[in-house]
Amino acid sequence: MSVSWNDLIARDARVLVASEIRDLLKVAERPEVISFAGGVPDPDLFPVDTFSEIYGAMMRDGTQARRSLQYSVSEGLPALRQWIIDDLADQGATRTIDNVLITNGAQQGLDILARLLLEEGRDLIVEKPSYLGAMQAFSTRLPNYVGVDAEEDGPVLSQLEDAFANGARVAYVAPDFQNPTGRSWSVARRKAVLELARRYGAVLLEDAAYSKLSYNGAESLPSLLSLDEQGSDPASGNVIQLGTFSKTLAPALRIGWVCAPRPVIDKLVLMMQAGNLHVSTVNQEAALRAAKKLFPGHLEKLRASYRTKRDGMLQTLAETMPGDVSWTKPEGGMFVWLTLPEHINASQLLEEALEDVHVAFVPGQAFFTDGSGKNTARLSFSTEKVDRIRDGITRLADLIKRKDNQ
Numbered sequence: 001m002s003v004s005w006n007d008l009i010a011r012d013a014r015v016l017v018a019s020e021i022r023d024l025l026k027v028a029e030r031p032e033v034i035s036f037a038g039g040v041p042d043p044d045l046f047p048v049d050t051f052s053e054i055y056g057a058m059m060r061d062g063t064q065a066r067r068s069l070q071y072s073v074s075e076g077l078p079a080l081r082q083w084i085i086d087d088l089a090d091q092g093a094t095r096t097i098d099n100v101l102i103t104n105g106a107q108q109g110l111d112i113l114a115r116l117l118l119e120e121g122r123d124l125i126v127e128k129p130s131y132l133g134a135m136q137a138f139s140t141r142l143p144n145y146v147g148v149d150a151e152e153d154g155p156v157l158s159q160l161e162d163a164f165a166n167g168a169r170v171a172y173v174a175p176d177f178q179n180p181t182g183r184s185w186s187v188a189r190r191k192a193v194l195e196l197a198r199r200y201g202a203v204l205l206e207d208a209a210y211s212k213l214s215y216n217g218a219e220s221l222p223s224l225l226s227l228d229e230q231g232s233d234p235a236s237g238n239v240i241q242l243g244t245f246s247k248t249l250a251p252a253l254r255i256g257w258v259c260a261p262r263p264v265i266d267k268l269v270l271m272m273q274a275g276n277l278h279v280s281t282v283n284q285e286a287a288l289r290a291a292k293k294l295f296p297g298h299l300e301k302l303r304a305s306y307r308t309k310r311d312g313m314l315q316t317l318a319e320t321m322p323g324d325v326s327w328t329k330p331e332g333g334m335f336v337w338l339t340l341p342e343h344i345n346a347s348q349l350l351e352e353a354l355e356d357v358h359v360a361f362v363p364g365q366a367f368f369t370d371g372s373g374k375n376t377a378r379l380s381f382s383t384e385k386v387d388r389i390r391d392g393i394t395r396l397a398d399l400i401k402r403k404d405n406q
Contacts, residue, residue: 012140028360034392037360039334039380045302046250047294054289068282074272076102080288084257092226096234099259101268102279106209106244106256110137112271118143123168127155129367131179134172145369154189164200177210177333180367180378187221194227197238206241210333212248212299215307234262245287255287312386320397322404334382340375344403357395
């Protein structure tokens, strides 16, 4: 008798489906396609020479090599956690290394936090739209999603308070250059959201993956973590922040972290021990050395490059798109959010764009838990050259104009 895999696979694993973005990446790899789909860092900006030197030096030092290739503590290298704490302190967040756990990218942080805080039927507040990768991590826990609409300066406070008042105690948010919209919250909205969380005893999962990519220079807006004054007590606070080196050094390092109250970290450490034990020791050491050597100069290089690409996309959108199309104007990150006329379905538009004008993007519906957003799309400007960005937006605008006239 053959194995009936559908019967054996656990129910919470059955909810997992292939990411629309990852499927698109396969198509976008065709050389004739101008891709605004991936949302990954520009590989031309990876500090390849620096990492070559770092890994080489580590392996030439026998003592260091043996230490870097050995098992390590589940919490993460103390020196790396101290670097993160010092960096957070520069941003106004006072914590200790006991508040930090190193993870395999921020994505693992989302996964273990979902396993810690969510269970079937428990309310989880998410912005509309929200990061698709987070929803994939959360969905295995079968939560009840409570969507909150987003304004230009942050979530709609009345909707957020209603969700808290109705019993929700966990909210996933991305206040800085959100994936997928590129929007950032105002300082006033950050303070108001944090005050609501305090009033109702709720936790805010703050995704800070793009916070370093501010086009206004250094981090210009305070994080929720830095505003959470109660968090200065290692055991207290309403904010759990997720960070990563994937957008600032290299995603293949798989170095992220969770900064949280000590009771949360203690449980997450046990979950790490039961899972993958710890993050790669050699990659933690390499990331620490790279951050010490490259920051802040490398960050300025990233910001300048992405700013130039952003400018090229926004200028071409303004020059070519019909008047019934609107878009966000991000001050950092890698994304522009496009809102099309109601009669245009972005998924259908994508099929035509790939076939007729060889342009890829991500239909926005994938970022909504309620199936809305059919007339929206995410455009990433991170990996294409400026001339191809201009060409691709012009092609896409021409296609939209043709559909407008149908």
